[in-house]
Amino acid sequence: MSTIIDSGRVAEHNDKLRGGLEEDYAALAGMLSRRGVDIEQLTAKAQKFAVALPSWGAGTGGTRFARFPGRGEPRNVFEKLDDCGVIHQLTRATPGVSLHFPWDKVSDTQALRQQAEAHGLYFDAVNSNTFQDQVGQEHTYKYGSMTAISAATRAQAVAHNVECIELGNALGSKALTVWVGDGANFPGQHNLRGALERYLESAREIYAALPADWNLLIEHKLFEPAFYATTIADWGTSFACAQSLGEKAKCLVDLGHHAPNTNIEMIVARLTQFGKLGGFHFNDSKYGDDDLDSGSINPFQLFLVFNELADAAEREGAAFNPAYMLDQSHNVTDPIESLMSSAVEVQRAFVQANLVDRDALRGFQESHDALQSAQTLKHAYRTDVSAILAMARLRNGGAIDPVACYRASGYRDQVAEARPAKAGASSSGIV
Ligand code: AOS
Ligand code: ZN
Ligand code: ZN
Numbered sequence: 001m002s003t004i005i006d007s008g009r010v011a012e013h014n015d016k017l018r019g020g021l022e023e024d025y026a027a028l029a030g031m032l033s034r035r036g037v038d039i040e041q042l043t044a045k046a047q048k049f050a051v052a053l054p055s056w057g058a059g060t061g062g063t064r065f066a067r068f069p070g071r072g073e074p075r076n077v078f079e080k081l082d083d084c085g086v087i088h089q090l091t092r093a094t095p096g097v098s099l100h101f102p103w104d105k106v107s108d109t110q111a112l113r114q115q116a117e118a119h120g121l122y123f124d125a126v127n128s129n130t131f132q133d134q135v136g137q138e139h140t141y142k143y144g145s146m147t148a149i150s151a152a153t154r155a156q157a158v159a160h161n162v163e164c165i166e167l168g169n170a171l172g173s174k175a176l177t178v179w180v181g182d183g184a185n186f187p188g189q190h191n192l193r194g195a196l197e198r199y200l201e202s203a204r205e206i207y208a209a210l211p212a213d214w215n216l217l218i219e220h221k222l223f224e225p226a227f228y229a230t231t232i233a234d235w236g237t238s239f240a241c242a243q244s245l246g247e248k249a250k251c252l253v254d255l256g257h258h259a260p261n262t263n264i265e266m267i268v269a270r271l272t273q274f275g276k277l278g279g280f281h282f283n284d285s286k287y288g289d290d291d292l293d294s295g296s297i298n299p300f301q302l303f304l305v306f307n308e309l310a311d312a313a314e315r316e317g318a319a320f321n322p323a324y325m326l327d328q329s330h331n332v333t334d335p336i337e338s339l340m341s342s343a344v345e346v347q348r349a350f351v352q353a354n355l356v357d358r359d360a361l362r363g364f365q366e367s368h369d370a371l372q373s374a375q376t377l378k379h380a381y382r383t384d385v386s387a388i389l390a391m392a393r394l395r396n397g398g399a400i401d402p403v404a405c406y407r408a409s410g411y412r413d414q415v416a417e418a419r420p421a422k423a424g425a426s427s428s429g430i431v
């Protein structure tokens with residue numbers, strides 16, 4: 001597997017920090033063993049944890065007001081893969097890459113697959129894009145795509161999704177994520193039921209094109225770009241559509257796509273109970289679909305989501321395998337640094353949730369001890385598992401401190417030279 005940052009530099013970085021890490025790890029091991037927890041089991045789980053990277057997250061996202069590009073942004077899908085390769089090389093937690101078509105222009109699937117493999121990467125779910133018009137496109141999506149009144153527009157949206165499946169199939173992906181911005185800005189603009197009927201009609205055609213081992217992941221979002229009524233606005237609609245389409249259709253939960261104060265972990269519990277949790281877009285938010293870095297605003301919520309996932313994994317075993325992906329917009333940070341730290345935050349929530357004493361929790365629940373039930377969760381959440389995460393990276397060949405190692409490597413300076421800024425460089429997209 002080829003590395004992008006010289007492996008000697010990573011080793012040098014680790015050598016400086018190894019002694020301190022070993023001390024912290026031993027102290028944590030002792031503390032956990034008094035609680036009856038074997039640190040090695042947790043570290044082994046952490047070593048297997050994976051969250052996929054969004055190809056569109058490698059560049060600066062921008063908002064509807066402006067985009068302020070960073071230095072050395074990737075100019076094509078191959079350069080995005082290089083950046084993803086760096087993130088995975090140092091974190092060892094991000095082997096998957098989720099592509100977005102047609103933002104990612106792919107003509108030679110073989111060459112792309114080879115490059116991914118050289119970096120130890122594979123392709124996770126592919127994303128279609130019918131929320132904006134592309135140059136030369138015959139029918140506009142201004143009034144909707146899969147729900148459009150115009151049959152020709154709907155057919156075009158379906159054809160694009162089928163093309164995404166074909167591309168993804170050639171790249172080894174196993175799922176198509178569909179998020180559509182379709183909706184209305186005015187009461188009365190849409191026949192609300194009619195729009196969903198047309199959505200389902202289009203979705204059925206897309207579903208029919210799925211290979212046998214593929215999933216269709218339906219991503220809902222409360223609002224934006226439609227501000228009065230979004231066709232796939234909530235998990236109820238997403239769930240009903242997934243049920244009506246069939247077994248291969250599942251729901252994707254983007255953490256930023258809910259009404260404020262929604263109990264997202266309960267949505268996760270409901271979807272797992274009925275076998276319809278397909279995957280996640282992890283990010284964080286304060287107000288809406290903010291696409292801030294995972295764990296940066298509400299890490300306890302992220303932990304509670306993983307607590308439900310740990311419960312589902314305990315009930316369902318290896319069969320339970322939702323797709324974990326990041327979906328963030330980086331505007332004031334180096335996207336590589338944000339994606340590295342976000343992957344670590346998601347992995348942290350996963351490890352903390354695995355620390356929950358589930359037998360004790362069940363006992364407190366059965367005896368109606370609400371206070372101790374809550375404390376059982378808090379006990380796990382308050383445990384600083386950083387040494388486990390760092391040890392998992394070290395053992396997997398990554399960096400003890402990925403951001404420090406990345407900064408010391410000079411990668412951004414190198415790519416800034418190799419990828420000179422173009423005036424008005426195109427956005428990696430709306431996120
Ligand atoms: C849009 O809000 C969604 O989060 C989608 O996942 C979208 O495809 C992605 O964010 C890129 O814009
Ligand atoms: Zn304003
Ligand atoms: Zn998303």
Ligand code: ZN
Nearest residue numbers: 254256289431
């Ligand atoms: Zn979003």
